[in-house]
Amino acid sequence: xxxxxxxxxxxxxxxxxxxxxxxxxxxxxxxxxxxxxxxxxxxxxxxxxxxxxxxxxxxxxxxxxxxxxxxxxxxxxxxxxxxxxxxxxxxxxxxxxxxxxxxxxxxxxxxxxxxxxxxxxxxxxxxxxxxxxxxxxxxxxxxxxxxxxxxxxxxxxxxxxxxxxxxxxxxxxxxxxxxxxxxxxxxxxxxxxxxxxxxxx
Amino acid sequence: xxxxxxxxxxxxxxxxxxxxxxxxxxxxxxxxxxxxxxxxxxxxxxxxxxxxxxxxxxxxxxxxxxxxxxxxxxxxxxxxxxxxxxxxxxxxxxxxxxxxxxxxxxxxxxxxxxxxxxxxxxxxxxxxxxxxxxxxxxxxxxxxxxxxxxxxxxxxxxxxxxxxxxxxxxxxxxxxxxxxxxxxxxxxxxxxxxxxxxxxxxxxxxxxxxxxxxxxxxxxxxxxxxxxxxxxxxxxxxxxxxxxxxxxxxxxxxxxxxxxxxxxxxxxxxxxxxxxxxxxxxxxxxxxxxxxxxxxxxxxxxxxxxxxxxxxxxxxxxxxxxxxxxxxxxxxxxxxxxxxxxxxxxxxxxxxxxxxxxxxxxxxxxxxxxxxxxxxxxxxxxxxxxxxxxxxxxxxx
Numbered sequence: 001x002x003x004x005x006x007x008x009x010x011x012x013x014x015x016x017x018x019x020x021x022x023x024x025x026x027x028x029x030x031x032x033x034x035x036x037x038x039x040x041x042x043x044x045x046x047x048x049x050x051x052x053x054x055x056x057x058x059x060x061x062x063x064x065x066x067x068x069x070x071x072x073x074x075x076x077x078x079x080x081x082x083x084x085x086x087x088x089x090x091x092x093x094x095x096x097x098x099x100x101x102x103x104x105x106x107x108x109x110x111x112x113x114x115x116x117x118x119x120x121x122x123x124x125x126x127x128x129x130x131x132x133x134x135x136x137x138x139x140x141x142x143x144x145x146x147x148x149x150x151x152x153x154x155x156x157x158x159x160x161x162x163x164x165x166x167x168x169x170x171x172x173x174x175x176x177x178x179x180x181x182x183x184x185x186x187x188x189x190x191x192x193x194x195x196x197x198x199x200x201x
Numbered sequence: 202x203x204x205x206x207x208x209x210x211x212x213x214x215x216x217x218x219x220x221x222x223x224x225x226x227x228x229x230x231x232x233x234x235x236x237x238x239x240x241x242x243x244x245x246x247x248x249x250x251x252x253x254x255x256x257x258x259x260x261x262x263x264x265x266x267x268x269x270x271x272x273x274x275x276x277x278x279x280x281x282x283x284x285x286x287x288x289x290x291x292x293x294x295x296x297x298x299x300x301x302x303x304x305x306x307x308x309x310x311x312x313x314x315x316x317x318x319x320x321x322x323x324x325x326x327x328x329x330x331x332x333x334x335x336x337x338x339x340x341x342x343x344x345x346x347x348x349x350x351x352x353x354x355x356x357x358x359x360x361x362x363x364x365x366x367x368x369x370x371x372x373x374x375x376x377x378x379x380x381x382x383x384x385x386x387x388x389x390x391x392x393x394x395x396x397x398x399x400x401x402x403x404x405x406x407x408x409x410x411x412x413x414x415x416x417x418x419x420x421x422x423x424x425x426x427x428x429x430x431x432x433x434x435x436x437x438x439x440x441x442x443x444x445x446x447x448x449x450x451x452x453x454x455x456x457x458x459x460x461x462x463x464x465x466x467x468x469x470x471x472x473x474x475x476x477x478x479x480x481x482x483x484x485x486x487x488x489x490x491x492x493x494x495x496x497x498x499x500x501x502x503x504x505x506x507x508x509x510x511x512x513x514x515x516x517x518x519x520x521x522x523x524x525x526x527x528x529x530x531x532x533x534x535x536x537x538x539x540x541x542x543x544x545x546x547x548x549x550x551x552x553x554x555x556x557x558x559x560x561x562x563x564x565x566x567x568x569x570x571x572x573x574x575x576x577x578x579x580x581x582x583x584x585x586x587x588x589x590x591x592x593x594x595x596x597x598x
Contacts, residue, residue: 012550013528019550023289025532049418052565055545055558057530069545071532071560077415079431082438082452092532112572113421113565116245139249139597148254155258190205 015062017094026071026090036095037105040070044110048072048091051107054117056125060151064096066127068104097127106132124149210234214579218247222327222583225593227567229586233579241574241582243567248597256557260523261287262363264554269357271559272595274316277308277348278537279595280361283557285442286533286544287363290526293493300489301365302443307378307481308348308360309443309535310474314385315344316538317467317474324464324587325396328405333395340388343381350374362500364493370485378482385475393468406461410573410585413458420572421565424540425470426589428454429462436536448477460588467590470538497524523552539563539590559598567591 013019022028031039052071059065074089097104106129107114118129119138126147129135136142146153206213217228226247232240252271256264268283269276288294318337325333345355351370352358360367396402412422417430427434435452437445453469455462492499500519501512518524528550534543540562547556566589574582 014549016528016547016549016555017530019528023529023531025289050421052421052423052541053543053545053558053560055560057547057556057558059555069558071543071545075418075432075434077418079414079454079456080433081454082433082435085432085434085439087439088434090532111421112419113568116564116568137246139246141246148251155254 015059017067026092028092028094030094030096033095033097033104036093037107037110039093040072040107040110043072043091043093047074048089049077050075051111051113051117054107054114054121056121056127056149058125058149058151063098065099066097066102066125068095068097068121068127069093070095070107102126103128103130105130106135108132123147126150205230211239218244223586224323224591225596227586227591227593227596229570229582231574231579231582236578236580238574238577238579238582241571243570245564245567245593245596248593250598252598253557253559256554258553260552261526261554262519262523264557265361265363266357266359268557268559269359270594271561271598272537272539272542272563272592273356274319274592275309275312275537275539276357277305277312277361278535278542280359281305281309281443282533282535282537282542282544283546284361284363285535286531286546287526289531289533290529290546290548291363291498292527293364293495293498296493296495297365297443298490298493299444300369300485300487301491301493303481303484304351304366304370304491305361305443306445306448307478307485308351310477310481311344311347313474313538314471314478315341317471318344320467320538320587320590321392321396324584324590327583327587328402330396330399330402333392336388336392336395340381340385343377343384347374347377347381350377362492364495364498365491369488369491375482375485378478382475382479382482389468389472389475397465397468402464403461405581405584406464406588407457407459409460409577409581410588411457411459412569412573416569416572417458420569422540422569423562423565424537425463425466426540426566426569428452429466430458431456436534436541440534442533442535448480450477460584463588463590525550525552526554534560537562539592539595540566559595561595561598563589563591563593563595567596 029039050073052073055069057067070093072091076084095104104127106118116138118132119135121127122129122135123137123139124147137144204212205215211232211234213232215230217223218226228244230242231238252267255267265280265283268279272279318341322334322337348358349355351374352360412430414430414432417427431454433452433454438452450473453466453473455466496515501515505512506516526548528548530547532543532545534541542562543560545558546554549555570585573585
């Protein structure tokens with residue numbers, strides 16, 4: 001099966017985060033999924049008030065297979081001048097996620113900004129965030145099969161044809177079994193179903 | 202707008218994804234009671250093109266082509282952020298020649314003005330001030346001409362390279378730049394006269410979409426949206442890159458946190474960007490190298506290829522298999538016109554990036570619409586989207 005995996009060259013690093021002494025870009029904290037929430041809560045209470053980003057990385061042959069990187073920034077929570085902001089502390093929390101149990105606790109209750117970011121990691125890597133109020137796909141169509149940013153996801157070839165590209169109108173169509181996500185989303189689904197019926201008639 | 206559902210006094214409307222006021226392909230589903238928004242949800246992803254995945258399968262040198270297309274109003278800023286991250290992994294960030302850095306800063310600040318011009322022009326149309334569009338696009342056109350002259354294309358020139366820029370600015374560039382520098386204050390004065398104290402604009406924007414400083418931090422707002430809430434966080438000041446610490450500029454802030462504050466902050470930012478451009482202009486009189494002095498990274502000048510064996514070999518190697526980047530991960534941020542743009546790059550030592558994760562400022566800024574829209578009029582939701590200035594190429598990537 002053709003794979004998106006770059007042809008490996010002898011000597012490449014299985015875990016790049018462990019190879020090189022970290023550059024002076026942020027403090028790096030590595031945690032197990034069980035300690036993730038307490039670490040993030042401690043950091044938030046210690047002044048890292050803004051969650052800049054949540055992003056996944058798939059290391060394929062490494063154990064644990066995935067990393068989810070939380071980028072934090074220490075900003076004041078009230079009006080502040082350039083001098084008061086200064087050079088804020090940056091922290092990167094890396095949580096290793098094993099392939100067979102790809103789940104992490106959600107932090108949407110700590111930072112509302114995590115909502116779309118966690119949905120994106122779920123969508124593109126298949127990592128489930130327990131406690132997320134609305135864990136649906138965000139970038140790919142809702143009836144898409146597979147998680148495209150995984151390294152074993154095919155770039156092209158027969159397997160790609162096995163995943164038919166849905167029609168444009170079905171972007172937000174949620175297949176049966178997906179947890180409901182509130183009244184608005186349900187109404188939206190009904191609208192799309194009606195549009196489909198009109199299209200079929 | 203389609204009516205999705207009616208129930209008692211509330212009605213659910215679907216706005217977009219094809220709707221002029223959403224500034225791109227955004228679907229907003231609003232539950233309204235009369236004219237008041239009760240609840241709002243957004244659907245994004247209509248413009249998802251898998252740029253991050255594509256980058257993993259390109260050489261380090263090629264990936265910037267896709268990256269420029271993320272935030273299409275600030276392609277040079279996107280490319281710069283990626284280049285800085287790769288340069289950091291390569292360990293050459295201290296060796297970028299000053300002239301290359303000055304050209305990078307110049308083009309990024311010009312892009313910031315051009316981007317704010319699009320925001321101001323389209324935001325004006327949202328409010329019925331259609332003539333603004335022509336004033337702002339006049340400035341933008343001059344800037345795009347400059348970008349075309351330096352890089353060869355108006356929108357996505359792929360002019361910045363890992364290690365410097367691709368070729369020096371051509372003859373006639375500086376004269377055009379001088380003309381723009383002379384013209385800009387006049388145009389800005391006209392724009393401010395037209396808009397700043399315009400009673401209709403003030404009525405539509407003051408106290409609309411107010412974000413407190415605390416909420417702005419919680420929701421991950423950056424850029425003008427954060428600074429309009431009073432927090433003077435600017436990546437150019439907090440984590441200077443490309444020599445920003447050597448330029449004099451102020452970070453405009455307001456404390457109101459509403460759409461009008463964001464409008465004023467961006468207007469002031471255009472003036473500050475031009476102030477930086479004027480300082481860069483003075484430095485461009487000095488000639489100098491524009492690429493890092495490292496034959497493994499910088500392509501040799503074309504004219505040397507026919508004369509030197511080494512140049513031919515380096516050229517062949519860089520074009521056919523790029524170069525390897527030492528393993529490691531790095532987070533690099535710059536101040537894009539929309540806020541903190543970040544790249545989290547992972548290299549496993551290969552000639553292609555292992556992972557290119559973008560921190561798109563628009564994604565987080567736009568998300569805050571869920572916070573500010575409920576309880577306000579549906580007509581104001583349009584103003585709020587405009588004032589957050591999302592770019593969907595970047596939100597969806």
